Amino acid sequence: MIDFWLPAGLLLLVAMSFLLVPLLRGRKAQAEEDRTALNVALYQERVAELQAQQAAGTLTAEQLAAGQAEAARELLADAEREEAVQRRLGQWLPLASALLVPVLGLGLYLHWGGLEQVNQTRELAQMAPRSMSEMTERLEQSVKSRPEDPEGWYFLGRTYMAQERAADAAKAFAEAVRLAGREPALLGQWAQAQYFAQNKQWSESLQQLTDEALQADPEEVTSLGLLGIAGYEAGRYADAVRYWERLVAALPAEDPSREAIQSGIARARQQLGDAAPVVEAAPAPAAASLKVRVELDAALKDKVQPGDAVFVFARALSGPPMPLAVKRLTVADLPVEVSLSDSDAMMPQLKLSKFPQVQLVARVSRAGNATAGEWIGRSAGVSSQSTEQQSVRISEADQR
Template structure:
């Protein structure tokens, strides 16, 4: 952070110089000189007027002498007062300027310390220079992040996930509550909040029930909520309900998802418990999973970029939530040779089962060209302003450099 403080100190010195220069140049002294010159001019004009009156016979020689002497006395009196006031004024003025020159940097630092982003800047530098190597270190940095940026829903979300990984569900519930307060009642946030509340007390409370009901009304295939409802039902020995929720969860997962095997093991254990109790396990038919809303995107390349790209360059079309979360919700990959092209994005293209287009009220669609084939190393991009996933087809033109 040395470079930051050097830059800040230089700017403060420049600001202070604007206050100090008038004092160093003696502006007050020049003003007093100008006033003395004016008094002398007025004296000469007054003596000249007395002489004209004497020549016209209005004043006698004795009256002229008295008037001239009085004008001289007044000139001397004004000079003495000016000198005394000037010394006092210059002294006071210089001290005021000097105090201001030192007060400006102090006040600026105090205001920046109160409302600036020094903590966030320091944390960003630390993350770049020394990435965390343990969950404890990650959590500690996220805790610092939410203190530095308390209105970042993304920071609160990842802090909650970190607390869950460290088996601190009560703290995670508070973090997810903050994320919901900032970002709104998105299904993923509500699902994580309900899960944290349940594991904090191992009780399926009315609050947890209300959250899970709200999530399933918005997204009947939300995987976190289905998994939680299955766990709660299993713990309460409602094995048939647990099998139903977990089977729905398996149906909602993408093919070859590694968690499906563990969930199938839970279904098998629930069936064993029902068999031990003399009950018949239900046969759950596999339900087709809805792809949810489908967003049609017309992607094109601005004519000014045609000579700057190659036909083999990769084109990524992806949708992101309009709440600050950086990870894409759905992605399709093309090449420049395919443009212009029409692309459809839906829940079936989700990168993570927990994050789907249907779970967000507003999304942003971006199209990015990458020579290396890495979406993080793009060279040109186009973007569509936030809109609802249910909106009519949208068009995005790749027209600006990254």
């Protein structure tokens, strides 16, 4: 932690210098000047009173001289007392200030600071994850430190599913739904995780989730695929064919999973004794491809490092919060022109072409975390079918 505490200590010394240097240099001189001016004014006022009394005939010349001498002695005595007090204050006040500033600063940081987040960022930046289990641990740490981040919970759920930890994935997707809302894609993922966590036993709650997802989005592919699987496993082959045919129609023409799904449809038809040929899917929507120029604001060039990760992604303006298409670069690559298309989709069911309006985002993350970083740039809403080059300038602090 020396790379954190050393700069913090240096900043503290600078802050103390602003307090102590003027105090030590100017306080004594200013105090002496003010004290002397006050005492002289009092002395002059007393002498003027004595002279007025002597002019009025109430004091003799000898009494005037005696009064002036007494006023002079009081002026001298006051000066000596003030000097002693100033000497005592000058010894203790700077020392008390020097002790109070670091103690107060440390207390405020421990209460409101982010030492845990600093430690986590340092650990993430030291090395990339070398295995799926290490990636899982980091995602678990991320949602623990940022429990209100729906993207973190979503990616954790996907990771759990890849590890066949369906029960844990269901809990993660439940949190993502709670935070991001009941988006159809999230409901489908949640239902799928619950289905496998329940040993492929269909239930009324799963039916309600998939019905809700398909009511909001009739082409929600996870729900369609899950209903087809559940129908096939339960011997309801007609339902399997019906849902899988809808799924094939919703998938882009280049999707590699189309062939496997059509094979499943053929097997289900064989079980039904139906020799009719498989119906070809309806034409898929035109594939989307956005051209984006990403630039770094000149004011940030001294605040980033060439090796810092840059994530360029598109997300739906109205829809799931997860990125639809992502590319990873580094600060050294900027400025750069990239293309985001359906082939860059993180999930087959979440493609650019399925969402009419998207927002383009570029995030700088020294820790290599796509969901949180130091600097960010965002575009206004753009059409996913736009052919014009879009521009994103990274210029703001990432407040997520």
